[in-house]
Amino acid sequence: MEAFFSNIDKVVDGFSWTVRLTLLSALFSFILGVILTAMRVSPVPLLRGISTAYVEGIRNTPLTLVLLFCGLGLNSALGLHLSDQVMWDVFWWAVIGLSAYTSCFVSESLRAGINTIPVGQVEAARSLGLTFTQNLRLIVIPQALRTVVGPLGSVLIALTKNTTVASVAGLGVQEASRQMKLMFDQGIAPVLPTFFGFAVGFLILTLPMGYLFGWLSKRVAVVR
């Protein structure tokens, strides 16, 4: 274990990128997920169609392909750059890929939450004269969110672990798993303790998430 701990600065640096990828992707996938859900339940057939096609398309594509498309396709082949620094360029492309992918799961969770809301809630809001968007914003989404806090926690945990795909798929973000691989390649750390160390590192990130979301979902639950 000594060799692992003597390289702890590399480990911490790796996980700092993991956390940054996770937080930014979580934020964007949440926003995009809410928009996709709003489109999915809207009365406009075109919006519903776009949302359904997007969610079903991306959700059923392997994440590796989505990230390869961002990295090799958009970034390398088409030469689209989001930053002059390579480090940040690949980072933002990874965030885009992860957000594009994860938003589908956010949207599906939210839609499941919406389906649990009794239709009377919506009818009561309509009867007061709330418009469709007000109804969604004030009544439907807040109640749906409260019922899917638990599932969203699972999505976040999956996202945290999915950040490791970013480096495998050719986007060389220096996140934890890439850092680990570099340590192996350079022969500076023994394999098994290093594996173990990084696995614990992920546990330290994700276990509290699970507990936090579990606690939160009980706290905000809507009693009917």
Place this chain on the structure above:
Amino acid sequence: MKATPLVVLENVDKHFGDLHVLRDINLSVQRGEVVVVIGPSGSGKSTLCRTINRLETIDSGVITIDGSPLPAEGRGLARLRSDVGMVFQSFNLFAHKTVLQNVTLGPIKVLKKSKAEAEARGMELLERVRIANQAHKYPAQLSGGQQQRVAIARALAMNPKVILFDEPTSALDPEMVQEVLDVMTDLAKEGMTMVVVTHEMGFARRAANRVVFMADGQIVEENTPDEFFTNPRSERAKDFLSKILTH
């Protein structure tokens, strides 16, 4: 001197698939009038009530509220609905909002009143339905009768021209029916225009100006409560009354 009626339904028809639930309905409700709609279950009376603020669409015919026809959708419909209160069988209070928030949501978001103004008025209304002391609780913490009184306050907060009641006491435990009917009777006395779908014959006798009897999607008979209950003209009404009145 006959003022224009507040609610008018002309030749309204509606189908649910093969089922013809509303057959050529013609009904008008005057300002300040309390119309009670009764009839056997499946007669279309709830559907009729729900078409008036377009929670149910209609296949043909015209519905006008205060002289203007019901818009099909969009902001026009939302605006019109804000003038038409609705009280549901299952209360439908917003589960994630407190009692007071339930009552102030419409005034703040639709009528664009200030929060302070809406809350003052909200407390006044909760006082009126005798539930002000529960203002900061959530709906699930209240009994059915209390929830329904809050739902009435929520409707009143919009200063509606008319309130529709869709079987407001049918989901209540028997001992809670009276507290809701008392509030409704007070409203009727104060001159609120009301369309009430109910099985409460006592309320119909006490508070209604007119009873509308429906069967098989049609209005079979319309009369004053006294005339209707003591002297029903149609066979369907006689049959219905003989089944529900035990004296």
